[in-house]
Amino acid sequence: MKFDPEKIKKDAKENFDHAWNEGKKMVKMPTLNERYPRTTLRYGKAHPVYDTIQKLREAYMRMGFEEMMNPLIVDEKEVHKQFGSEALAVLDRCFYLAGLPRPNVGISDERIAQITEILGDIGEEGIDKIRKELHAYKKGKIEGDDLVPEISAALEVSDALVADMIDRVFPEFKELIPQASTKTLRSHMTSGWFISLGALLEREESPFHFFSIDRCFRREQQEDASRLMTYYSASCVIMDEDVTVDHGKAVSEGLLSQFGFEKFLFRPDEKRSKYYVPDTQTEVFAFHPKLVGSNSKYSDGWIEVATFGIYSPTALAEYDIPYPVMNLGLGVERLAMILHDAPDVRSLTYPQIPQYSEWEMSDSGLAKQVFVDRMPETPEGQEIASAVVAQCELHGEEPSPCEFPAWEGEVCGRKVKVSVIEPEENTKLCGPAAFNEVVAYQGDILGIPNNKKWQKAFENHSARAGIRFIEAFAAQAAREIEEAAMSGADEHIVRIRIVKVPSEVNLKIGATAQRYITGKNKKIDIRGPVFTSVKAEFE
Known part of the structure; x- marks a missing residue:
């Protein structure tokens, strides 16, 4: 303050x-609900795929490559030019783009009657305006999402009425079937490189060193732990009269060594794609120490991580490119799986989707989900709660019956004396569980004493909720005293006995933690004998 x-x-x-x-x-x-770990400084974190993309961008630029963005939408004719006799096999795995046709809509006398019923009497002039707007839409002069606003403006009626009119009067809009175009979503970064390099040569002279990291789309039969239908390709090209396969090896080592790979093995690729010069298509295997002994098929440390080759002159010639081009590509997700110890590309990419990944909450995260339910709302109420706790700490072991004054003052305009009492004989002011603390431990939420038996549970301060049973009870007692003062009561007593569930000691557990604990077959165990009372006497 x-x-x-x-x-x-x-x-x-x-x-x-x-x-x-x-x-x-x-x-x-x-206050109790403001205590650490519920008070926390949140920070953002990068998605592992985008984090890997950023590191690849920096790695390429350190090696002298310039970044380029290649066309994402590629006409099928470009695929035929690049892949030759393989084009149909490639196109079989491409997603084609489709669009809704624009219908030729007529307005009959019957439809005019329906329009008049919905929009009111707009006259022949209004009907003519609708015809003109629909014709403009058919010719592509008006976009689909502008059709309703344009008709609305022309007729000076509300968008809602026009939308209703189109829905009811022109059912052909709802019956449209998408029609495929010849345009595809890029399945290989190579499709974009040919287009970009061919265009660039009209303005600049080689040599060129470019890289591009962007999405590709492939119509896989199914997605699994190692394949997605959309993925990121980190690709580079070197265009130079003297470029060789050895440049591919050098780029592989220079790029991958920045990510912890230590040894490299180059093998001829059996695929022999037609857009590469024969015998230049090469698979890159690399050794990463993080993989050694891992629970995967790469436990020997070796993994295929990239492919490179020299573009075929027969493909380059289709774009009037007269220079050799070395191209290297690697899948970003595969590299990210190594860097982030991810066994499944689906859980790496979409960790928020339950079917792809196990849900894990840390003990710290669980502790943040523990709250005191009823809290005092006045400064005096907060003082009462603190005073009750202080008296219990001082006299909790005192034999009963006993009574200890805790606080005296004014609450909500009324004078009050507050005491901690235990009227029953042969017991103590506080029961043995009064000072149990709420802790998240190994996925459970527990109310336990801070003693040698539970030493391990208390070592992680971020997993301690910072709430003892007596503190939660004192907060409830203080709030009830505030309410009693406002209601005009002469006396109010708040008792707590054996706690069996969190609510009986004024605690609540967040819904997220409850779902997690239930789903994991873990437990919320907050119980024990607290046995004490708070009495308020009003003047």
Whole structure:
């Protein structure tokens, strides 16, 4: 809280130790629900795929490559030019783009009657305006999402009425079937490189060193732990009169060594794609120490991570490119799986989707889901709660029957005396579970004593909810005293006995934690004998 520096300096000159000790009053005391770990500084984190993309971008640029964005939508004729006799096999795995046709809509006398019923009497002029707007839509002069606003503006009626009119009067709009075009979503980054390099040569001279990291789309039969229908390709090209296969090897080592790969093995690729020069298509295997002993088929440390080759002159010639081009490509997701220890590309890419990944909540995350339900709403109520806890800490072991004054003052305009009491004989002011603390431990939420038996559970401070049973009860008692003061009561007693569930000690567990614990067959075990009472006497 804010303080007066001049007053502090004056007090310190008069009595430094007193002024120093009074400094505690300048520090705000958090309420139970504001205590750590519920008070936390949130921070964002990068998605593992995008994190890997950024690292690849930086790695390529450190090697002198310039970034380029290649066309994502590629006409099938480009695939025929690039892949030759393989084009049909490639196109079989491409997604074709389709669009809704624009119907030729007529307006009959019957439809005019329906339009008039919905929009009112707009006259022949209004009907003619609708015809003109529909004709403009058919010719592509108006986009589909602008049709309703355009008709609405022309007729000076509401969008809602026009949308209703189109829905009811022109059912052909709802019966449209998409028609495929010849355009595809890029299945290989190569499709874009040919187009980009051919266009670039009209303006610049080689040599070129470019890279591009972007999405590709492939119509797989199914997605599994190692394949998705959309993935990121990190691809580069070197266009140079003297480029060779050895440039591919050098780029492989230079790029991958920045990610911890230590040894490299180059093998001829059996696929022999027609857009590469024969015997230049090469698979890159690399050794990464993180893979050694892993629970995967790469436990020997070796993994196929990239492919490179020299583009075939027969494909380059289709784009009037007269220079050799070395191309290297690698799948970003595969590299990300290694860097982030992910066994399944689906869970790596879509961790939010339950069917792809196990749900894990840390003990710290569970502790953040523990709250005190009913809290005092006035400063005096907060003082009462603190005073009750203090008396229980001082006298909790005192034999009963007993009573200890805790707080005296004014609450909600009424004078009140608050005491902690235990009227029953042969017991103590507080039961043995009164000072149990709520802790998340190994996926469970527990109310346990801070003793040697539970030492391990208390070592992780971020998994301690920072709430003891007596504190939660004292908060409830203080809130009830506030309510009793407002209701005009003369006396109010709040009792707690054996706790069996969190709500009986004024605690609530967040819905997210409850779902997690139930789904994991873990437990919420908050129970025990608290046995104490708080009495408020009003004047």
